[in-house]
Amino acid sequence: QNPPGLPSIAVAWVACLFWRSKLIIDWHNYGYTIMSLNHGRNHPLVQIAKWYEKLFGHLSDYNLCVTNAMKEDLWVNCNIKAVTLYDKPASYFKETPLELQHHLYMKLAKDYEPFKPRTESLSWKAERSAFTEMDEKNGRVVKTKGRPALLISSTSWTEDEDFSVLLKALEDYERYINEGVKLPPLVCVITGKGPLKDYYNGLINKMHFKHIQICTPWLEAEDYPLLLGSADLGVCLHKSSSGLDLPMKVVDMFGCCLPVCAMYFECLHELVKHNENGLIFRDSNELAEQLKMLFLEFPTLEGKLHSFRKNLRVFKQLRWDESWDQTVLPLLGQNE
Known part of the structure; x- marks a missing residue:
């Protein structure tokens, strides 16, 4: 290779x-x-x-x-x-059943604050994460009311991905909420490790959000596909150095039927079909507008986010x- x-x-x-x-x-x-x-x-x-x-x-x-x-x-x-x-995608990249999602969230909540529940449960018999709740009596798992949207991106933290684009878009998203737009709070998970991780963590630590939480975990290999299969939206900032390759992370996201917002480059259309299985943006302003549009009706089963996921389910990938x-x-x- x-x-x-x-x-x-x-x-x-x-x-x-x-x-x-x-x-x-x-x-x-x-x-x-x-x-x-x-x-x-x-x-x-x-x-x-x-x-x-x-x-x-x-x-x-x-x-x-x-x-x-x-x-x-x-x-x-x-x-x-x-x-x-x-x-x-490998066969283990697929949508994660709700019970498995709950177990993953509870596991991650031990180390990462964004996965912990926002409020106390009304029932002392319920086990809760930020996104799910399990009735310990019958083992039934449901998604919590008013849960945040889960945004995920993965990276090797190198020069061909400019994460300041995502951070600026998140600032705009926070501003939309402060201006009264009805959007859900966001949990933004950026996985991976690499040379620029400390630099971007420094930028993230200087940001003070009320409605957005960012964490940059290093996941165990078996947890990464489970988290992709649990997320609401993927973001890809890969900008091909040659303009001729495609981001494997998006391939894996599509294997999990996860819609994607991806940074434009020359041959991206061979993978991401704009307005069909995701959206393509060119700068932070476009990304912010896309996040606002996609999450405006969250978590209803209507709107583009659900439509993209349905298209990914129908289009069975080899x-x-x-x-x-x-x-x-x-x-x-x-x-x-």
């Missing part, structure tokens, strides 16, 4: 020569465009990386890529013939193994 391809593609190529095996490169992006975020496009290291990727693209036996835009770019600019294999069998196995001339 490229990136990272330095030096793994060269090592794999040498290994293929030794074992007389086929070399397949799965292009998810161009490594040199990621390097250029720090060094600039004309830096000698970036130019060497570009030459390296182009060279081994020609030396490989097969090339796969994640978008039709990248397939065209590889052919037009590198004379490399590739087959598009869209990223697909899962990763099924997509591989349909696209790659014929290419390799293999049978199941």
Whole structure:
């Protein structure tokens, strides 16, 4: 898989020569465009990386890529013939049943304040989180009245995602509520870890919201798909360094039938269909307006948010193994 391809593609190529095996490169992006975020496009290291990727693209036996835009770019600019294999969600990315949601919220409430109940329960026999309530007598779980909306984003906290866009949109959302717009309180969960996490946590700590809570947990692997399958809306701030790859986080969100607001870049339309399974924004103002519009009727089963989720349920995605069998196995001339 490229990136990272330095030096793994060269090592794999040498290994293929030794074992007389086929070399397949799965292009998810161009490594040199990621390097250029720090060094600039004309830096000698970036130019060497570009030459390296182009060279081994020609030396490989097969090339796969994640978008039709990248397939065209590889052919037009590198004379490399590739087959598009869209990223697909794993089978465990799916909607989370309400009982499992409750158990997850109760688990997270032990460490994160936003998941704790806002008010005391009227019944001493009820176990509560910020979003759900379980009657301990019969084990029935319901969503709490007046619950906050759950907004989720995931990130590796790198330069290709500008989280100040989301923070500014949240400031505008808070202002809408203060001006009298009937919107629910928000819990905004940003998962992941990376080099810029401390920087953004510093910005978040300086923000003083009355109606919004932000937390940046590092989730256990099995809890991440459960939280995606429990959320009300996903936000993606990924801006492709090449303009040719698609954000895997949105693929996973769609696997959970979670509608998404995503930052615009050139080939995003291959995944996010504006006004069909989500919305595309270009700046914080557009995102803030979208949040206001989507949550205006929350939590009723009407409006665009519910419509997007219904569309995602109806449009049954191929899962990763099924997509591989349909696209790659014929290419390799293999049978199941």
